[in-house]
Amino acid sequence: MTRLETLRQFSLFDLVPDEQVQWLIDQSEEISLPGEHTILHAGDFVEYMMLLLEGRIRVDTGTSGSGEEILIYEPKSVLGVLPYSRIQTIRNRIITDKPSRILRLHRDKLRELAQTQYELTEALVHQMTTRVRDFTKLAQQTDKLASLGRLSAGLAHELNNPVSAVVRSVDTLSTHLRATPESFKTVMSLDLANDQVDCVQEVFFKKMDQQTAGETRPLTLLERTSLEDDLTDWLDDHAIDDSMDLAGPLVDYGFTVDDLDWLLEKIGDENLAGVTNWIVNNLVTEKLVSDISEASKRISTLIGSIKNYTHMDRGGGKEQVLLAEGIRSTITLLNHKIKSKHIDLSILIPDDLPVVCGWPGELNQVWTNLIDNAIDALPDGGKIEISSQPDRRSDGSEFVLTTITDNGTGIPEDIQDKIFEPFFTTKEIGKGTGLGLDIVKGIVDHHNGSIKLKSVPGHTAFSICLPTQ
Numbered sequence: 001m002t003r004l005e006t007l008r009q010f011s012l013f014d015l016v017p018d019e020q021v022q023w024l025i026d027q028s029e030e031i032s033l034p035g036e037h038t039i040l041h042a043g044d045f046v047e048y049m050m051l052l053l054e055g056r057i058r059v060d061t062g063t064s065g066s067g068e069e070i071l072i073y074e075p076k077s078v079l080g081v082l083p084y085s086r087i088q089t090i091r092n093r094i095i096t097d098k099p100s101r102i103l104r105l106h107r108d109k110l111r112e113l114a115q116t117q118y119e120l121t122e123a124l125v126h127q128m129t130t131r132v133r134d135f136t137k138l139a140q141q142t143d144k145l146a147s148l149g150r151l152s153a154g155l156a157h158e159l160n161n162p163v164s165a166v167v168r169s170v171d172t173l174s175t176h177l178r179a180t181p182e183s184f185k186t187v188m189s190l191d192l193a194n195d196q197v198d199c200v201q202e203v204f205f206k207k208m209d210q211q212t213a214g215e216t217r218p219l220t221l222l223e224r225t226s227l228e229d230d231l232t233d234w235l236d237d238h239a240i241d242d243s244m245d246l247a248g249p250l251v252d253y254g255f256t257v258d259d260l261d262w263l264l265e266k267i268g269d270e271n272l273a274g275v276t277n278w279i280v281n282n283l284v285t286e287k288l289v290s291d292i293s294e295a296s297k298r299i300s301t302l303i304g305s306i307k308n309y310t311h312m313d314r315g316g317g318k319e320q321v322l323l324a325e326g327i328r329s330t331i332t333l334l335n336h337k338i339k340s341k342h343i344d345l346s347i348l349i350p351d352d353l354p355v356v357c358g359w360p361g362e363l364n365q366v367w368t369n370l371i372d373n374a375i376d377a378l379p380d381g382g383k384i385e386i387s388s389q390p391d392r393r394s395d396g397s398e399f400v401l402t403t404i405t406d407n408g409t410g411i412p413e414d415i416q417d418k419i420f421e422p423f424f425t426t427k428e429i430g431k432g433t434g435l436g437l438d439i440v441k442g443i444v445d446h447h448n449g450s451i452k453l454k455s456v457p458g459h460t461a462f463s464i465c466l467p468t469q
Contacts, residue, residue, distance in 0.1 A: 003030070003103070006053055010076045012123050020120040024113075028105040033096045040094040046087055048104040049124075050080040055100025062093050072097065081107045082128040083114045083121050159302055162295035169295070173288040176281075190274045192267060199266040200275055207253040208286060216254040227251050234260055240273045249283045302332060320355040321363060323388055323400060323466075330367040331386075337375050341382065348387040356400050356466040362443045363466075369440050370404045370462050377408035377460065391465060399449070399465045411455040419453065 003025045007013055013021055030053070033039070040046065042063065052075055061067035070092055073079055079094070081087050105113075114121045192200070210216050219227065228247045234257050235243035260276075267275055327349065331338070338345055356363075374384050384406050391401040411419065420441045444451045449466040 007051070007103075010051070010078075012076075012078060012127055013120075016119045016123050020117045023117055024105065024120060025103070027109050027113075028103045030101060030103050032101050033099065035096055035098040035100075037096045038093060039096065039102075040090045042091060042093050043089055046081045046090055047107055048080050049078065049082055049107070049110070051103040052077045052079070053101040053103055055102075056097040057094060057100060058097045059092050059094055062095070067093060078124070078127055080104070081110070082124050082131075083110050084125060085128055159299065162298040162302075165295040166292055166299075169288045169291045173285070173292075176284055176288065190271050192271055192275075196267045196271070199263070200279070203259060203263055204279055204282065207255060207259075207283075211253050219251070224251055227256070230257050231255065231260070235276070238264070238269065238272055240276055246276060246280045249280045249287065252287060253283050318357060318359055321358050321360050322353075322355055323363070323402060324349040324353060326360055326364045327367050327386060327388075327402075330364055330371060334368070334371055334375065337372070338384075341375065341378060341380050343375065343378060343381070344383045346383070346385040348385065350389070353388050354390055354398065354400055354468045356447070356468055358447045358466065362446065366440050366443050366464065367404075369437065370464075373437075374404060374406040374408070374460070378406055379408070383407045398468045400468060401463060401465050403461050403463045405459065405461040407458050408460060410457040410460050411453070413455075416453055416455060420451075 004018065004022055007021050007025065028051075033055075035055075039050075039057070042061075052073055054075055056075070057073040057077070057079065058069055059071040059073075060069050113124075228244075228251050231247040231250055232243045235246055240246065263275065264272055327347070331345070331347070371384070371386070378384070384404070386402070386404050388400055388402040391399040393399065420437050441451055444464055444466070447466050449464060451465075452463045454461045454463070
């Protein structure tokens with residue numbers, strides 16, 4: 001089969017005259033490559049347009065070894081530089097997946113091609129627009145999956161803490177309750193009048209209510225140690241066994257030596273050990289139940305944030321959106337990254353902020369990209385401030401202005417005009433697709449809003465204006 005016949009099998013050249021296909025053949029060179037041969041490394045300058053005649057080529061994230069597969073080119077595919085393409089370097093590695101034959105045209109010939117081979121140029125430009133559309137779709141999907149991966153890692157970490165707390169508290173509670181029958185015998189042997197029982201209940205529920213209402217002041221380590229020592233000494237002085245084990249729960253709920261003196265006066269020395277053990281047993285049970293309750297509420301909050309973030313249980317149309325709800329849900333899912341870098345986060349959103357009209361899922365994607373970028377740009381201990389406020393334009397239209405500010409190194413002035421362009425990224429190869437801010441701008445435009453950047457060293461602010469109607 002002649003080369004002309006081979007290229008005629010490319011659907012790309014269906015409407016291209018034979019003489020123009022032959023021109024392409026005459027100006028090109030054919031090469032044969034073994035399998036697993038690196039054609040271009042990430043970052044290499046792209047010199048050729050390549051037509052895959054035979055074999056298979058893959059694009060992956062590898063450098064010197066194997067990498068994650070991104071794309072596969074089968075025979076009759078075109079890759080590399082094309083007429084009017086602005087591509088200069090390749091972001092990923094291009095490697096033969098098996099022995100391959102390639103017809104390649106040097107980029108120096110592209111000007112002559114565009115000037116003399118009209119139908120061929122038209123076919124290749126059409127190929128370029130198709131490539132851009134397909135690659136954009138792939139890159140957007142990759143960007144979404146990468147964002148989901150970052151959120152999932154943080155979510156797994158955030159869920160692990162309360163789940164572990166529940167499991168730990170349940171195990172402890174189970175062990176604790178097994179000792180209840182023995183404690184019950186002690187309680188049944190007490191000789192307490194009704195008014196004495198009322199006194200025990202009074203001090204117990206008083207401490208419980210204070211704890212629930214948050215009236216118990218947190219103690220420093222020194223204060224806690226001192227109080228535990230005082231209670232342990234008091235219990236030892238009154239011949240109560242296991243005084244050190246009893247002192248800890250009593251301190252947790254704000255008991256003092258004065259409280260124990262008052263209790264002793266009401267119930268008598270003969271009932272003190274039994275009553276103290278009963279109080280401590282119930283305090284431990286309440287503490288474990290409280291820990292389980294708090295951990296369960298945390299899990300519920302996280303699940304609520306996921307549902308809000310992903311827009312579950314709602315329709316997919318445009319609706320009234322509470323920005324604070326989406327922003328806080330996004331922060332919950334990114335909280336692990338925020339805490340890992342010890343970032344000081346401030347959220348300044350008034351309760352009476354007007355709602356905006358839009359698509360909640362899309363807007364959550366905006367907050368994710370901007371906040372995640374801010375986190376990545378900050379050193380350990382940096383600051384992020386998120387604020388929203390009503391805004392009114394000169395024509396009377398009402399907007400909500402949301403600003404996300406960080407105190408990182410800033411975005412260099414010479415690239416600020418480029419950051420919203422597709423595929424532009426300042427991150428190193430393999431760390432980003434360059435579509436994050438392009439997606440953000442597209443979503444903001446979709447909402448008839450606007451996004452602006454102001455950045456100097458130590459202060460970078462993205463301002464997003466969204467209409468309320």
